[in-house]
Amino acid sequence: MRATVIQGPHDIRVEEVPDAAIRRPTDAVVRTVLACICGSDLWAYRGVAKREPGQRIGHEFLGVVEEVGAEVTGFRPGDLVVAPFVWSDGVCEFCAEGLYTSCPHGGFWGTPGSDGGQGEAVRVPFADGTLVQLPKEAAGDPQLLTGLLALSDVMSTGHHAALAAGVRPGATVAVVGDGAVGLCGVLAAQRLGAGRIIALGRHQARTAIAQKFGATDIVAARGEEAVEAVRALTGGVGAHAVLEAVGTEESMRTAVSITRDGGAVGYVGVPHGGSAGVDIGQMFDRNISLRGGVAPARAYIPELLADVLSGRIDPAPVFDATVDLDGVPGGYLAMDERTALKVKITF
Amino acid sequence: MRATVIQGPHDIRVEEVPDAAIRRPTDAVVRTVLACICGSDLWAYRGVAKREPGQRIGHEFLGVVEEVGAEVTGFRPGDLVVAPFVWSDGVCEFCAEGLYTSCPHGGFWGTPGSDGGQGEAVRVPFADGTLVQLPKEAAGDPQLLTGLLALSDVMSTGHHAALAAGVRPGATVAVVGDGAVGLCGVLAAQRLGAGRIIALGRHQARTAIAQKFGATDIVAARGEEAVEAVRALTGGVGAHAVLEAVGTEESMRTAVSITRDGGAVGYVGVPHGGSAGVDIGQMFDRNISLRGGVAPARAYIPELLADVLSGRIDPAPVFDATVDLDGVPGGYLAMDERTALKVKITF
Numbered sequence: 001m002r003a004t005v006i007q008g009p010h011d012i013r014v015e016e017v018p019d020a021a022i023r024r025p026t027d028a029v030v031r032t033v034l035a036c037i038c039g040s041d042l043w044a045y046r047g048v049a050k051r052e053p054g055q056r057i058g059h060e061f062l063g064v065v066e067e068v069g070a071e072v073t074g075f076r077p078g079d080l081v082v083a084p085f086v087w088s089d090g091v092c093e094f095c096a097e098g099l100y101t102s103c104p105h106g107g108f109w110g111t112p113g114s115d116g117g118q119g120e121a122v123r124v125p126f127a128d129g130t131l132v133q134l135p136k137e138a139a140g141d142p143q144l145l146t147g148l149l150a151l152s153d154v155m156s157t158g159h160h161a162a163l164a165a166g167v168r169p170g171a172t173v174a175v176v177g178d179g180a181v182g183l184c185g186v187l188a189a190q191r192l193g194a195g196r197i198i199a200l201g202r203h204q205a206r207t208a209i210a211q212k213f214g215a216t217d218i219v220a221a222r223g224e225e226a227v228e229a230v231r232a233l234t235g236g237v238g239a240h241a242v243l244e245a246v247g248t249e250e251s252m253r254t255a256v257s258i259t260r261d262g263g264a265v266g267y268v269g270v271p272h273g274g275s276a277g278v279d280i281g282q283m284f285d286r287n288i289s290l291r292g293g294v295a296p297a298r299a300y301i302p303e304l305l306a307d308v309l310s311g312r313i314d315p316a317p318v319f320d321a322t323v324d325l326d327g328v329p330g331g332y333l334a335m336d337e338r339t340a341l342k343v344k345i346t347f
Numbered sequence: 348m349r350a351t352v353i354q355g356p357h358d359i360r361v362e363e364v365p366d367a368a369i370r371r372p373t374d375a376v377v378r379t380v381l382a383c384i385c386g387s388d389l390w391a392y393r394g395v396a397k398r399e400p401g402q403r404i405g406h407e408f409l410g411v412v413e414e415v416g417a418e419v420t421g422f423r424p425g426d427l428v429v430a431p432f433v434w435s436d437g438v439c440e441f442c443a444e445g446l447y448t449s450c451p452h453g454g455f456w457g458t459p460g461s462d463g464g465q466g467e468a469v470r471v472p473f474a475d476g477t478l479v480q481l482p483k484e485a486a487g488d489p490q491l492l493t494g495l496l497a498l499s500d501v502m503s504t505g506h507h508a509a510l511a512a513g514v515r516p517g518a519t520v521a522v523v524g525d526g527a528v529g530l531c532g533v534l535a536a537q538r539l540g541a542g543r544i545i546a547l548g549r550h551q552a553r554t555a556i557a558q559k560f561g562a563t564d565i566v567a568a569r570g571e572e573a574v575e576a577v578r579a580l581t582g583g584v585g586a587h588a589v590l591e592a593v594g595t596e597e598s599m600r601t602a603v604s605i606t607r608d609g610g611a612v613g614y615v616g617v618p619h620g621g622s623a624g625v626d627i628g629q630m631f632d633r634n635i636s637l638r639g640g641v642a643p644a645r646a647y648i649p650e651l652l653a654d655v656l657s658g659r660i661d662p663a664p665v666f667d668a669t670v671d672l673d674g675v676p677g678g679y680l681a682m683d684e685r686t687a688l689k690v691k692i693t694f
Contacts, residue, residue: 099634102608261449271627278625280618287446287640293631
């Protein structure tokens with residue numbers, strides 16, 4: 001089969017690789033229907049996150065079950081499924097609590113020895129604990145299918161940020177980061193009943209999506225200027241709940257600075273470098289909380305799925321470009337140069 | 348009247364100062380009955396936290412109302428009261444939420460222009476929003492009164508740490524720091540129903556109090572060794588709720604390291620220096636939360652008071668030495684040299 005591999009920084013290729021195949025009785029093989037490129041894939045692309053030459057890449061996909069191992073009971077060939085960006089056994093104490101990302105048998109698509117999501121098929125370990133069933137009818141509705149693809153990571157991650165930040169009905173929310181996760185954070189905050197949603201972003205095409213997703217105010221500034229703008233919008237006190245969806249020192253500092261005393265920063269931006277701007281002295285007097293981390297998407301997909309199916313939320317607009325498998329290297333380039341927000345891959 | 352002042356590092360004196368007096372109609376004057384020295388006072392004593400020469404010091408006291416301003420409605424001369432370590436107006440949006448420490452009209456005892464707690468009397472701004480009534484009978488019970496004094500700061504702060512760390516019935520809790528706040532954190536965790544309480548501390552007199560307060564395990568180690576010991580005690584996974592009651596980089600690193608995935612560090616140790624050991628990268632993959640800060644003691648005193656009065660909790664053992672006002676400089680020395688855990692001041 002063919003799949004995307006990363007040979008080195010800025011060197012993404014589509015190559016012939018061994019066919020995805022059942023290795024353990026709890027595996028399934030999923031034939032990919034849709035996949036996509038993640039902002040976090042760019043850290044590998046840029047060489048910031050190290051990868052072995054030839055390692056697979058991609059961790060967001062949905063598709064059709066092609067084959068299942070002898071112990072898989074929840075899925076059959078022909079089922080339409082979506083995968084969260086981490087696989088998990090579904091039965092350990094962490095999975096039982098919904099913290100699937102801490103499953104001791106879990107793993108991340110594309111790590112050495114596993115298939116990546118940006119390929120024609122994927123071997124899924126612990127299929128029963130990992131995959132989520134989609135209604136077969138969705139296969140005929142490209143817009144719906146695109147929205148469902150977002151559950152694999154960005155919509156679930158935006159939801160995690162919103163929960164971690166403590167978004168409640170009526171709350172004033174601020175979202176730092178206008179990438180796909182930040183935008184999904186806006187949508188998640190709106191879904192949770194936020195009274196006001198301030199989106200920080202300077203790219204008009206993106207802030208337009210933020211407004212479509214429920215942002216009531218746009219702050220097109222960074223750093224101190226952004227902090228002052230959010231304070232001005234909130235009577236000087238800041239936002240109850242702040243979603244941090246970037247992961248740099250500056251974004252974290254901004255996030256803490258615009259949080260109202262007693263409020264929380266929900267951090268989901270993959271951190272790059274040390275304390276990433278967390279100044280505990282800045283948080284202490286104001287009782288600011290910091291919550292979040294890697295999103296246990298598997299825990300959230302069922303409830304978010306119901307809302308995508310009902311039309312209550314539609315994260316599909318975060319995908320603004322589409323490529324086929326051969327177009328994946330170009331998709332990386334487009335996202336790296338910020339000419340595309342998030343690239344969908346069709347098979 | 349006479350009160351404690353700090354003239355410089357390691358220079359604590361008891362001097363004649365202007366009498367505490369009503370300045371605003373919302374003030375009260377409280378004649379001090381008991382006060383004490385706080386671990387956080389030592390940061391000023393050691394010159395780490397800057398103070399103006401001659402500034403008052405001390406922020407924990409209880410006493411008898413001597414005089415009230417014209418607008419004070421909740422207290423009368425003769426009332427026995429305890430003060431939280433921060434005054435607050437009691438009516439702003441933050442006070443209404445219980446976050447008294449963020450009151451825009453609030454302040455900390457001993458800041459320039461205010462009285463400190465370690466003096467014969469204290470002018471209390473916003474008496475109605477600040478003070479909490481104690482039963483008059485308590486005045487005749489020295490042990491009870493000592494326990495009630497702890498509500499002013501350390502018991503309330505320990506409770507804040509326990510709440511912030513998310514202590515729940517049955518939870519495995521770890522407490523970093525064997526000072527008075529850490530010990531009160533043990534007591535607070537026990538009160539909230541923790542199933543297991545691991546206290547980290549190397550001073551036997553202190554860990555003995557921790558055991559009295561409900562600690563089930565003692566780890567007499569620091570750094571990596573402590574981390575390994577706690578992991579060994581918790582099946583390798585760490586504690587659900589970790590109370591950080593020191594405020595150094597090492598203690599924060601230890602606290603994060605011994606937190607179970609998905610758990611929280613409740614931080615109440617006054618942070619000294621930058622990010623104070625918070626490595627967001629260490630927290631991200633494990634979904635560790637960081638919550639806490641300066642404790643809104645005023646919010647907690649009523650419920651904790653009820654439990655001290657009923658005998659359900661008794662924080663008095665954290666006081667292991669007593670001085671009179673003239674003995675205060677010696678009390679600082681004893682705490683600085685760690686020959687005393689927490690010094691009570693009688694008037």
